[in-house]
Amino acid sequence: MSFSIASPAVEMRHITKRFGPVIANDSVDFTLERQEIHALLGENGAGKTTLMRILYGLYHADDGEIRIKGEPVTIHSPKDAIARGIGMVTQHFALAAPLSVTENVILGYTEGFRLGLPDARLRVAEAAQRFGILVDPEALVKDLSVGQRQRVEILKALYRNADVLILDEPTAVLTPQEVEQLFEGLRRLQAQGLSVVFISHKLHEVMDITDRVTVLRGGRVVGVVPTAHTTQSELARMMVGRPTYGVSKPDAARREDVLLRLENVCAEDNQGLPALKNVSLNVHAGEILGLAGVSGNGQRELAQVLEGVRSCTGGRVIANGHDITNAGPDKVMAAGVGRIPEDRHESVVAEMTVAQNMALEHLDEFVRNGMLDKRRIREHAEALIEAYQIKARPDDIIRTLSGGNMQKVILARVLERNPAVLVVAQPTRGLDVGATEYVRQKLLEQRQRGAAILLISEDLDEILELSDRIAVIYEGEIMGVVSPDVDIEHLGLLMSGVHQT
Amino acid sequence: MDQAVWLTFLVGVLAATLRVATPLVWASIGEVYTERAGILNLGIEGTMFLGAFVGFAVAARASDAGFGGYLWLGLLAAMAAGVLMALLMGLLSVTLGVNQHVSGLGVTLLGIALSLFGFRLVFGESSVLPSVEPFGQFSIFGDLPIVGQVFKQYLLTYIAFLILVPVAWWVLYRSSFGLNVRAVGENPEAADAAGVDVYRTRYAALAIGGALMAVGGAFLSLAQLGAFSPGIIAGRGWVCIALVIFARWDPVRATLGALLFGAVFALQLRLQTLGFDLPFEAFLALPYLVTILALAIAGRNAPYPGAYLKPYRRE
Ligand SMILES: Nc1ncnc2c1ncn2[C@@H]1O[C@H](COP(=O)(O)OP(=O)(O)OP(=O)(O)O)[C@@H](O)[C@H]1O
Ligand SMILES: [Mg+2]
Numbered sequence: 018m019s020f021s022i023a024s025p026a027v028e029m030r031h032i033t034k035r036f037g038p039v040i041a042n043d044s045v046d047f048t049l050e051r052q053e054i055h056a057l058l059g060e061n062g063a064g065k066t067t068l069m070r071i072l073y074g075l076y077h078a079d080d081g082e083i084r085i086k087g088e089p090v091t092i093h094s095p096k097d098a099i100a101r102g103i104g105m106v107t108q109h110f111a112l113a114a115p116l117s118v119t120e121n122v123i124l125g126y127t128e129g130f131r132l133g134l135p136d137a138r139l140r141v142a143e144a145a146q147r148f149g150i151l152v153d154p155e156a157l158v159k160d161l162s163v164g165q166r167q168r169v170e171i172l173k174a175l176y177r178n179a180d181v182l183i184l185d186e187p188t189a190v191l192t193p194q195e196v197e198q199l200f201e202g203l204r205r206l207q208a209q210g211l212s213v214v215f216i217s218h219k220l221h222e223v224m225d226i227t228d229r230v231t232v233l234r235g236g237r238v239v240g241v242v243p244t245a246h247t248t249q250s251e252l253a254r255m256m257v258g259r260p261t262y263g264v265s266k267p268d269a270a271r272r273e274d275v276l277l278r279l280e281n282v283c284a285e286d287n288q289g290l291p292a293l294k295n296v297s298l299n300v301h302a303g304e305i306l307g308l309a310g311v312s313g314n315g316q317r318e319l320a321q322v323l324e325g326v327r328s329c330t331g332g333r334v335i336a337n338g339h340d341i342t343n344a345g346p347d348k349v350m351a352a353g354v355g356r357i358p359e360d361r362h363e364s365v366v367a368e369m370t371v372a373q374n375m376a377l378e379h380l381d382e383f384v385r386n387g388m389l390d391k392r393r394i395r396e397h398a399e400a401l402i403e404a405y406q407i408k409a410r411p412d413d414i415i416r417t418l419s420g421g422n423m424q425k426v427i428l429a430r431v432l433e434r435n436p437a438v439l440v441v442a443q444p445t446r447g448l449d450v451g452a453t454e455y456v457r458q459k460l461l462e463q464r465q466r467g468a469a470i471l472l473i474s475e476d477l478d479e480i481l482e483l484s485d486r487i488a489v490i491y492e493g494e495i496m497g498v499v500s501p502d503v504d505i506e507h508l509g510l511l512m513s514g515v516h517q518t
Numbered sequence: 519m520d521q522a523v524w525l526t527f528l529v530g531v532l533a534a535t536l537r538v539a540t541p542l543v544w545a546s547i548g549e550v551y552t553e554r555a556g557i558l559n560l561g562i563e564g565t566m567f568l569g570a571f572v573g574f575a576v577a578a579r580a581s582d583a584g585f586g587g588y589l590w591l592g593l594l595a596a597m598a599a600g601v602l603m604a605l606l607m608g609l610l611s612v613t614l615g616v617n618q619h620v621s622g623l624g625v626t627l628l629g630i631a632l633s634l635f636g637f638r639l640v641f642g643e644s645s646v647l648p649s650v651e652p653f654g655q656f657s658i659f660g661d662l663p664i665v666g667q668v669f670k671q672y673l674l675t676y677i678a679f680l681i682l683v684p685v686a687w688w689v690l691y692r693s694s695f696g697l698n699v700r701a702v703g704e705n706p707e708a709a710d711a712a713g714v715d716v717y718r719t720r721y722a723a724l725a726i727g728g729a730l731m732a733v734g735g736a737f738l739s740l741a742q743l744g745a746f747s748p749g750i751i752a753g754r755g756w757v758c759i760a761l762v763i764f765a766r767w768d769p770v771r772a773t774l775g776a777l778l779f780g781a782v783f784a785l786q787l788r789l790q791t792l793g794f795d796l797p798f799e800a801f802l803a804l805p806y807l808v809t810i811l812a813l814a815i816a817g818r819n820a821p822y823p824g825a826y827l828k829p830y831r832r833e
Contacts, residue, residue: 075711075832096713111708113701115821124701125712127694134692173712 024087026051026181026212027072027103032081034067036417041067042078043236049181054203054213056223056244059233060256060449061421062408065216066108068233069183072214073105074098085181099126104179106170108186108216108447109362114159121158122173144176149202160288164191164312164475171199175206182206183214188222189447193477194311200226218449220249232256253450267465270303271485276469277323277354277438282332284318292318294493295332300438300469305460307484307501308473311512315493316473317359320442323471324356325349337437350378355436359443359473361423365415372398372411375430405429406455421452428459439463442473457483477508525664531784532668537742539773539780540675541566541734546758546765546772547686548730552604554690554767555723556703556825557611560622562731563755564629565603569596569732571633574739574746575640577650589653589740593733596740600732603629604724612720615829626755634748652744672741674733679773682730686769699723703823706830716830731755753806760809763817775812782808 027049034042041064049055057065070076072083074092083090085101092098098105112121119134119141127137141154150168158166167187174182188196203213203226215227223230224244232240232255240255254260277300286292292315300306310316321327323334325346333342339352349356358364365374376383376394383394398411407425409418415426424444431439441460445453460483464470474480480487481501489496489511496511545566552559559565577592585591603625610621641648657670690696698719701709706716734754739746757779765771786801 073711094713094715095711096715099713105711107711111705111711113704113708114824115704116697116700120697120701121708121712124697124709125714127697130693130695132692132694132697 023051024084025049026053026086027214028084028087029068029072030082030084032068032071032078032083034064034071034076034078040236042071044081045233045236045238047231047238048241049212049214050229051212052207052210053229054207054215054227056227056230057214057216057233058218058220058223058230058252058256061452062419063233063256063449064236065233066185069105069185069214069216070107072098073103073183075105075107096125099177099179102178102180103183104174104177104181105183106167106174106185106187110166110170112158112166112169112173114157116158117154118152118156118158118161118169118172119154121169122154122176124173126177141172141176145172148172148175148206149198150175162313162317164195167191168195180210181212181214183216185216186218186447187215188217188219191312196222218447218453220252220450223252224249234258256449257451266461266483269485270465270467272302272304272467274302275299276302276337277440277471278333278335280333280335282319282322282334283330284322284327285330286318291330292493293322293329296490296493296495297332298471298488298495298498300471302437302469303464303467304485305464305470305472305483307480307487308471308490309477309480309487309508309512310475310490312475314490316442316475316490318493319490320359320440320473323349323354323440324358353437355431355434355439355468357427357431357439357441357444359446361420361427364427365423367416368414370412371402371407371409371415371418371426374415374426375401378430379434401426401429401433404433420447421449421455424448424452424456428456432459432463435466436468439468439470440473441470443475444472445474445476445479527788529664529667531781531788533670534784534787535777535780536668536671536675536679537780538783539776540672540678540741541737541754542758542761542776542779543678543682543734543773544674544737545731545734545755546761546776547682547769548600548727548734549758549762550686550727550765550767550769550772551690551699551723551730552727553762553826554703554823555699555720556706556823556828556830557607557720557724558618558622558759558827559604559607559625559724559727559731560619560759561603561607561625561629561728562622562758563751563753564626565600565728565731566629566735566751566755567626567633568599568603568629569735570739570750571636571735571746572596572599573732573736574650575636577740578648579640581650588650592650592740593736596732596736597729600728600730600735601725602728603732604728605721607728608721608724611829612717612724615831618827618829633746637746647745647747649743649745650740653741672737674737674741683769683773690769695719695722700823702830703825706825706828710830710832720830731758734758757806757809760813760817763820764809764813766816766820767823778812779805779809 025048029047032042032045045068059065067076071078074094074097119138122141123137138154145152150172152165152168171187217223227244229243230252231238234256279296279298281295281297282293283295284293308316318327322329325344328343337353341349341352372394375398383390395411405425408422415423444456460470472483484501486498487501488498491514545562549559549562573592573596576595577588580588580591607621607625610616611618653672655670655672657666659666659669698714701714702716702719710716735751738750761772761775764775783805786804790798790801
């Protein structure tokens, strides 16, 4: 037998995929070597997810061919892909919420008719241990935080003994520590033979974990480079097609009047356990107050209380002079609170159009003679699309928008009303460099205008970059309020529950 | 009432409760499986109807031909008819993605029409209602007083309560098929990405459901009556739809719901004979009123399957 170099784990050639008029992938070549961690980079809508969904059998390419370990294959469904050792963690959660972690992990990957749940639980726990993923196999997925759900997703793919693992923005919802854990696990698995496709908008992660980078722009490959031979700014330039700068924070705009006041707010989580314990915060006009903390420490509940979708069990919330304690979302909005919720897919109606979603929160203003005024709705949408540079048409179904454009729609809907108070949760999660910059710029503009902004984010860099003051939350308690030039280690201690001395 | 009369009354009500509940247990567990897979099968009424007719027609003809196992043959034929109806429902709602209310009602109309048409075709317009010697009743407690009388039931009743319910529960919660069913009903995208064939699972759940519904119908014609009439199902399918929501899509709770309905039904039957001064329609309406009431109370915040009514399309 003659010696030959092992053929690549995956080769995709001339992959083309159209969605109606949109060419999501335009004759894309992509090669994943064995035991390689390969980044797929590109702006929102560049076609990264589409390419990987084709590899995983969720979409079918209009043209092109796929080889796995040198062998030409046709992948009809995820089942085929799984059988060929490909695993994928999809960008949006693909979990059945009322089922347990174990059930979700073993779903579609069971032997025989009997589930054998006790054994399965042990196997899942063992796999979780091996891959360094902290998750309770018996918990129900619906009770888990976004970060925990993501972990289940990763575990699910790894549990299937994949030797090619596609991670579509796996770190978007993880804390820095969790990201580090994940990377350690990936390196260990890589040494054991795993090849990884890693999609992320965070360039420092790409520099840290990957061996090579393929950059997509507008559905085409614009370059393939070894990570060691490139820099973050070069990657950013390749992605956007121009140099990027980042946002700069103008001077303080803080005024004396407090527009958002929380007094000893208490609330429970979905299981009825205390999630917020006597939270008191003041946000002034013209100020961004960052709320830092490790995922799952009450941020979600706090945001929900302020959005009017979770009731408090104690305390008061005063916004813009109105008592909005336990008021519904309509009263909260009427009080001048703008809300940008954590899960952007939950704050739009997926099957409705961009124009309809933009009008949705204030339908009463789009009524004429008791009927919806379709023309007004459309004109309103056109104006916002223009003003906020959204790449979409009024009649597009919002579900088909890229993450960045969907977030712009939500932003436009909220900001056009010049809210006195803004409650913003994870505003740039999953957004590309350009869109992230855009959103942050808009928030700073609101600050200059005099809005009181509560910025809830698990992205510490974001908090440090934008905030005037930083409050740290741990297990539902405010550990302290510090200034953004605080020693980062001190901040880390607060986030892990060590009290300020 | 003296004690003996009171006891007879009680025994009668209890025995009737089990008997009335039996077809509801079969059909509502069938509906539980279907709905757990994300499909509201409003074809249930028509499927029960067709099951009752096909079961009876095949049994009657087999009996004429002198075949001893005619009842079982009828039952098998009913199940086959139920599966066919379910496959039609699948074609409409799973493959073609037609609105489930519309396709379900269509299937029900078809099932009823086919049965009535088929009945004329097979039996003509004879003045005597055709009949067969139905399944007999027996008691697992022999001639013991009271329990022996309460548990003098049909084999299909025993199978429903002692075998179907636990097996249906086990398969739904403890088998890989059941997990697939729950997953495709909850989040078909997730199931698909995990390698589960969403369409096949939905068809399988529908087919099982259809077979069970048909047995529910055939129980009436082959066990309880030994005959077929246009009024045979009398809305039992719709009752099952309510029971399933009341049961929060759980086979055991569905059984409890069926027993509750059965009890009220049995009670009103006896009360009618006691000569209260009320029109008998009021008694007849009672079980349905109780169903509505139970549904209103227990069905609030019902955790509907996540993909209820939603056809699945991979983009
Ligand atoms: N199911 C679909 N129907 C119609 N258009 C789609 C669909 N999926 C993707 N697209 C379009 O194809 C293009 C590529 O989308 P894709 O999701 O692959 O981008 P991406 O690089 O993964 O972006 P992001 O960073 O936001 O995840 C976009 O223009 C998008 O709107
Ligand atoms: Mg994507």
